[in-house]
Amino acid sequence: MFKKRDNIKEVEEGKYLAPKFDENGLIPVVATDFQTGGILMHGYMNEESLKKTIETKEAHYWSRSRKKIWRKGEISGFVQKVREIRIDDDQDSIWLFVDIGKGASCHVGYRSCFYRSIPLGNIINTEKLEMDFKEKEKIFDPKEVYKNEPNPTKL
């Protein structure tokens, strides 16, 4: 669908979008909060969801758990309005700048999926690395919002 990846110089220094999708047809995507700058979530897109995101200016991902295109917010109402999209040097990962207003991006209920911080320094026991919760309050109650939807988290 997008430009063919003909040569490395063009991929890195050229002006044409020529994204690389992996063996599953996916490209990793990071969404940052347009207001705070922090990372909200890490997900994946296929060709079609990238095209839809560019055209509609609303974030569309590929749901690996449901195996379908996922318009972020279609169940929760927490839509991500896309203000800018960037791609990296070798065009194999994408950065979305999104506006979520006072909403949330995490299915557990927090604003950002990255609510826990890993302790730094010497590790005494790798099996008991205690993290620190950086977000203290949930924005919404997942049970109320998702009702009987299956949890996307896999072990």
Next chain:
Amino acid sequence: MFKKRDNIKEVEEGKYLAPKFDENGLIPVVATDFQTGGILMHGYMNEESLKKTIETKEAHYWSRSRKKIWRKGEISGFVQKVREIRIDDDQDSIWLFVDIGKGASCHVGYRSCFYRSIPLGNIINTEKLEMDFKEKEKIFDPKEVYKNEPNPTKL
């Protein structure tokens, strides 16, 4: 090496680090600039590189092109000092806050790998989507820094 992923509730709401590595033993990692907040790069870690990053407070990745642990800056000198590490809800992606001083993170020579912006709105021709360069100046000359090292970008 890290805690076993026993149940979803603990993975999402628990305090113990229990990262999920994919079928290749890797977890995606995003590094943001401690000074500006912007994304510098997207990479991958294996178990060992995550442990080394926590312990040394310097970013270690897994180089997919060289198939080895890669201490960021080992060739270029552009080390990433890690100020904080976060993990997401289902513990399958990592966010590093890094300090790179006046350095760079992109092998093409820019400060951030994400120097190009994709145009938003209706697409006339997906094969000719012209991007906008957001970083105008390179920080370093890759030919001088990397000399005869192979380019990690793959088509």
